[in-house]
Amino acid sequence: MISREKLTDDLTALGLKAGDAVMMHSSLSALGPVDGGAGTVIDALIEAIGPAGTVIAPAFRDSVWGEPENFTCTDCDCNSADSLCHSRQPGFQGIIPEKLRQRAETVRSCHPTHSWVALGPAAAQLCKGHRDSATPCAAGNPFEALVELDGVVLILGVQVNTITLWHYYEEILCVPYLGHYWPKQRHLNHCVPGKRIQYEFPGIMQDVCQGAGILHTGRVGKGTSGIMRAREFESFMATIMDDDPFCMIVRPPNRDSDDLAVDALNKGAAMLRAWARGPAPPPRDFEISPAPIDPFADRPVERADCPAWLGRHAADGRSVALCSANGIHPDLVEYGGEFRTSGPALCERCPWHQEYPDQCAG
Numbered sequence: 001m002i003s004r005e006k007l008t009d010d011l012t013a014l015g016l017k018a019g020d021a022v023m024m025h026s027s028l029s030a031l032g033p034v035d036g037g038a039g040t041v042i043d044a045l046i047e048a049i050g051p052a053g054t055v056i057a058p059a060f061r062d063s064v065w066g067e068p069e070n071f072t073c074t075d076c077d078c079n080s081a082d083s084l085c086h087s088r089q090p091g092f093q094g095i096i097p098e099k100l101r102q103r104a105e106t107v108r109s110c111h112p113t114h115s116w117v118a119l120g121p122a123a124a125q126l127c128k129g130h131r132d133s134a135t136p137c138a139a140g141n142p143f144e145a146l147v148e149l150d151g152v153v154l155i156l157g158v159q160v161n162t163i164t165l166w167h168y169y170e171e172i173l174c175v176p177y178l179g180h181y182w183p184k185q186r187h188l189n190h191c192v193p194g195k196r197i198q199y200e201f202p203g204i205m206q207d208v209c210q211g212a213g214i215l216h217t218g219r220v221g222k223g224t225s226g227i228m229r230a231r232e233f234e235s236f237m238a239t240i241m242d243d244d245p246f247c248m249i250v251r252p253p254n255r256d257s258d259d260l261a262v263d264a265l266n267k268g269a270a271m272l273r274a275w276a277r278g279p280a281p282p283p284r285d286f287e288i289s290p291a292p293i294d295p296f297a298d299r300p301v302e303r304a305d306c307p308a309w310l311g312r313h314a315a316d317g318r319s320v321a322l323c324s325a326n327g328i329h330p331d332l333v334e335y336g337g338e339f340r341t342s343g344p345a346l347c348e349r350c351p352w353h354q355e356y357p358d359q360c361a362g
Helices: 004-014 038-049 095-101 123-132 142-148 164-173 202-211 230-243 260-277 351-355
Strands: 021-026 054-058 116-119 152-156 180-182 187-189 216-220 223-229 309-315 318-323
Touching (some): 004 038, 004 216, 004 223, 021 095, 021 142, 038 054, 038 095, 054 095, 054 123, 116 123, 123 142, 142 230, 152 230, 164 230, 202 260, 223 230, 230 260
Parallel strands (some): 021 152
Antiparallel strands (some): 152 223, 180 187
């Protein structure tokens, strides 16, 4: 069995230090058999960062693909005087964050679907701005305070694809591929207008972060973990978005191939080149407001010559054009078939459409 002392030593060797504010994504099973389970992991982390340190972890509710009653915190109206969420409903991000949420001193950020829980002196500072975030990772989210505190992103037994804040600059910049928006819940289904590189090819992004020198990995328990300093991670994201604002979505690599892995490898290499040139500020805001994506709406552009084009498919007597490079839409899943693997074609906002003009148009 792995002891608390062993975990504390491993976390310290990984690079955590006294006073750190730590944003954690985690997997208990990846660490091996821990004596005392998730509670021991939290105790070890707190010991590694000391009484001046703070730990924050996701307490996200279930996604739109789960049970409707688990989509949001239904016992919080986001109107508390302290700007925090007082919901006692569980999150669905694993046993370690849930055990953290259950501790009496923990506070919770106020977002209907993507709240965070934090414990330590900086807990309220990390969480209180989230009530005003228009989307899960928009201005006011806990990552901004983590950057101010020069904190750390810890991936405990998991890879960088688990880091929610990859979406930070997408939401700050209001990119054209922002996602399908739920206004009341302030929620985004990010992948509807474009499958994300970190989800489709997590190993590539893990290698990119290590190659860039921003991710430092080591053994914690029996698994591999990693840390990134929040300011360096934020600077890296700004730099790669400045180089290519569409770098986070994968597209067909040319006119003939639908192999998204080729595009992912090309974009990973471009990220490393951009970072090697030196940090850059993020590009300008696209000034596109978050909005729901109607999968049945008529589209101004349809690119049947695109390798990702899947043609039109029937859905309840209506016809929907599908794209293999776009993610599933929650309003279409019930129709099965291709609707469970691909999303509506949104050619007018796609960078492939801009890079490869329609040769038959005009």
